[in-house]
Amino acid sequence: MAKWSGIVAVVSLTVFLMSVTAAAVLPIHPYLKVEDTFISQLYDTSNYGFLQIDNGLARTPQMGWSTWNFFACNINETVIKETADALISTGLASLGYTYVNIDDCWSRSTRNLKGEMIPDPKTFPSGIKALADYVHSKGLKLGVYSDAGIFTCQVRPGSLFQEKNDAELWASWGVDYLKYDNCYNLGLPPQKRYPPMRDALNDTGRTIFYALCEWGIDDPAKWAGKIGNSWRTTDDINDTWISMTTIADINNKWASYAGPGGWNDPDMLEVGNGGMNYHEYKGHFSIWALMKATHNYIFLNSSLVFLFDCLMEYFVSSPFSKQFLRSDNKFVMQPFFCEIACWFKWRMSAPLIIGCDVRNITADTLKILSNKEVIAVDQDPLGVQGRRVYASGPDGCQQVWAGPLSRNRLSMVLWNRCSKAATITANWSAIGLKPSISVSMRDLWKHEVVSENTVGSFSARVNAHGCEMYILTPRRATRSST
Numbered sequence: 255m256a257k258w259s260g261i262v263a264v265v266s267l268t269v270f271l272m273s274v275t276a277a278a279v280l281p282i283h284p285y286l287k288v289e290d291t292f293i294s295q296l297y298d299t300s301n302y303g304f305l306q307i308d309n310g311l312a313r314t315p316q317m318g319w320s321t322w323n324f325f326a327c328n329i330n331e332t333v334i335k336e337t338a339d340a341l342i343s344t345g346l347a348s349l350g351y352t353y354v355n356i357d358d359c360w361s362r363s364t365r366n367l368k369g370e371m372i373p374d375p376k377t378f379p380s381g382i383k384a385l386a387d388y389v390h391s392k393g394l395k396l397g398v399y400s401d402a403g404i405f406t407c408q409v410r411p412g413s414l415f416q417e418k419n420d421a422e423l424w425a426s427w428g429v430d431y432l433k434y435d436n437c438y439n440l441g442l443p444p445q446k447r448y449p450p451m452r453d454a455l456n457d458t459g460r461t462i463f464y465a466l467c468e469w470g471i472d473d474p475a476k477w478a479g480k481i482g483n484s485w486r487t488t489d490d491i492n493d494t495w496i497s498m499t500t501i502a503d504i505n506n507k508w509a510s511y512a513g514p515g516g517w518n519d520p521d522m523l524e525v526g527n528g529g530m531n532y533h534e535y536k537g538h539f540s541i542w543a544l545m546k547a548t549h550n551y552i553f554l555n556s557s558l559v560f561l562f563d564c565l566m567e568y569f570v571s572s573p574f575s576k577q578f579l580r581s582d583n584k585f586v587m588q589p590f591f592c593e594i595a596c597w598f599k600w601r602m603s604a605p606l607i608i609g610c611d612v613r614n615i616t617a618d619t620l621k622i623l624s625n626k627e628v629i630a631v632d633q634d635p636l637g638v639q640g641r642r643v644y645a646s647g648p649d650g651c652q653q654v655w656a657g658p659l660s661r662n663r664l665s666m667v668l669w670n671r672c673s674k675a676a677t678i679t680a681n682w683s684a685i686g687l688k689p690s691i692s693v694s695m696r697d698l699w700k701h702e703v704v705s706e707n708t709v710g711s712f713s714a715r716v717n718a719h720g721c722e723m724y725i726l727t728p729r730r731a732t733r734s735s736t
């Protein structure tokens with residue numbers, strides 16, 4: 255043990271120094287380097303594109319709030335300001351929900367004589383710049399919305415063919431985020447309509463998160479990584495169980511394409527809007543987090559954090575690797591670095607896009623949205639999307655979803671989509687663990703370790719339409735464990 259620690263210290267120092275000198279070189283994701291067939295089969299990352307759009311954003315999925323799911327077009331500057339205040343007073347902002355996004359309907363229905371978009375004078379009389387200043391004064395960021403067509407879905411001006419001027423205007427207002435929709439697109443292919451806005455945003459010199467909303471029509475996971483920081487994989491969500499589960503399943507298909515810099519977006523959260531019960535919303539939030547859904551994530555800007563990020567992307571061989579997931583002796587990330595990076599990161603960030611009225615939030619809704627441990631799964635720096643790995647029962651409604659996390663851990667959700675309570679079992683082979691591995695199971699909703707030494711499989715009783723969520727941490731190395 256002492257010898258191992260010594261070696262680790264030396265290697266750590268070396269890697270640290272390498273990192274300092276090479277901090278500008280972006281690390282390759284570990285899973286892309288390792289030819290480990292077991293992992294690549296189960297948690298396929300073959301399409302994982304690391305930081306393809308290099309605007310410095312979306313190392314983890316974005317987090318924040320958006321007007322659309324609750325307010326639709328009934329918005330004004332007062333609601334935005336009050337929501338910014340509420341994000342602070344509820345503590346949600348400090349958990350990482352930092353983007354305050356105005357969806358459709360902020361703009362007047364016609365441009366001015368100079369061809370510029372203007373904020374609707376009735377609802378945004380002070381203008382977007384004033385709103386951005388207000389939001390920034392709270393330490394939050396402001397998002398706007400436009401469309402890769404000639405109109406938005408609510409028939410306000412779209413930005414197709416006007417990308418450069420519009421992007422410059424938004425940047426001059428201090429906008430930090432753009433959701434870019436797909437209505438009135440003249441039938442032109444998205445691969446032609448979305449890149450010009452990427453370039454226009456980049457040309458402004460202002461760092462602006464670029465969220466593509468192409469509804470998943472042309473399989474954007476396959477091409478959007480080079481264009482935006484996130485891409486919608488499905489049609490709009492609505493506040494029903496059927497919509498939420500359908501969208502989870504569609505988004506799941508594209509898991510191998512998500513990664514730091516670019517994320518699959520299964521649309522904004524409906525948690526708190528009243529169309530589903532507590533258990534259903536808990537599942538909605540847990541699965542979105544496991545899938546690294548874009549809940550409007552927070553973003554870290556400090557170069558120190560960047561350095562830690564780099565450190566943890568390096569990895570050295572450790573005996574731990576023999577215990578977990580690997581059938582060979584290939585490299586795994588060195589836990590010590592990750593410990594620092596995660597500590598640092600969790601302190602400063604937290605994660606997802608809320609869609610309810612935060613000014614009037616209930617205790618149950620706040621409890622779901624502010625679950626730090628679930629948020630930490632969403633924001634895990636490894637950035638590999640979790641996915642459904644097993645289903646049994648009628649219509650496969652007893653489901654196991656899982657995904658790798660940093661520090662050789664796994665996240666797991668037992669999701670009961672049946673209409674009756676059920677016991678769901680996760681067999682180690684189904685989630686990618688060797689049968690002999692002993693893990694400690696932390697329950698992310700009970701906030702406690704429910705088992706120190708689980709081997710082979712794990713079962714739990716799960717409510718109808720409910721879920722349980724865990725982090726599995728392999729125990730240190732007693733090879734003789736049974």
Ligand SMILES: *[C@@H]1O[C@H](CO)[C@@H](O)[C@H](O)[C@H]1NC(C)=O
Binds near residue numbers: 308456
């Ligand atoms: C613009 O793109 C370049 C090249 O990808 C990148 O290095 C730069 O950070 C981008 N700038 C902004 C403001 O997004």
Ligand SMILES: *[C@@H]1O[C@H](CO)[C@@H](O)[C@H](O)[C@H]1NC(C)=O
Binds near residue numbers: 325328330332333
């Ligand atoms: C602003 O919008 C909110 C939410 O739709 C509404 O309750 C409020 O009356 C509006 N305020 C004004 C001044 O229009």
Ligand SMILES: *[C@@H]1O[C@H](CO)[C@@H](O)[C@H](O)[C@H]1NC(C)=O
Binds near residue numbers: 492494500
């Ligand atoms: C909600 O979504 C479901 C599933 O996609 C769809 O069948 C239904 O029509 C939608 N409901 C509304 C009100 O849009």
Ligand SMILES: *[C@@H]1O[C@H](CO)[C@@H](O)[C@H](O)[C@H]1NC(C)=O
Binds near residue numbers: 393557
């Ligand atoms: C990081 O964010 C803070 C607060 O928004 C800002 O004051 C600071 O200038 C930023 N630092 C960098 C390096 O961008």
Ligand SMILES: *[C@@H]1O[C@H](CO)[C@@H](O)[C@H](O)[C@H]1NC(C)=O
Binds near residue numbers: 611614616
């Ligand atoms: C606040 O929420 C409650 C239900 O949670 C609802 O009855 C009430 O109308 C809401 N108030 C406002 C001002 O929206």
Ligand SMILES: *[C@@H]1O[C@H](CO)[C@@H](O)[C@H](O)[C@H]1NC(C)=O
Binds near residue numbers: 711
């Ligand atoms: C787990 O799966 C393996 C392989 O499919 C099987 O042999 C074993 O019996 C299963 N164990 C449990 C506890 O279900």
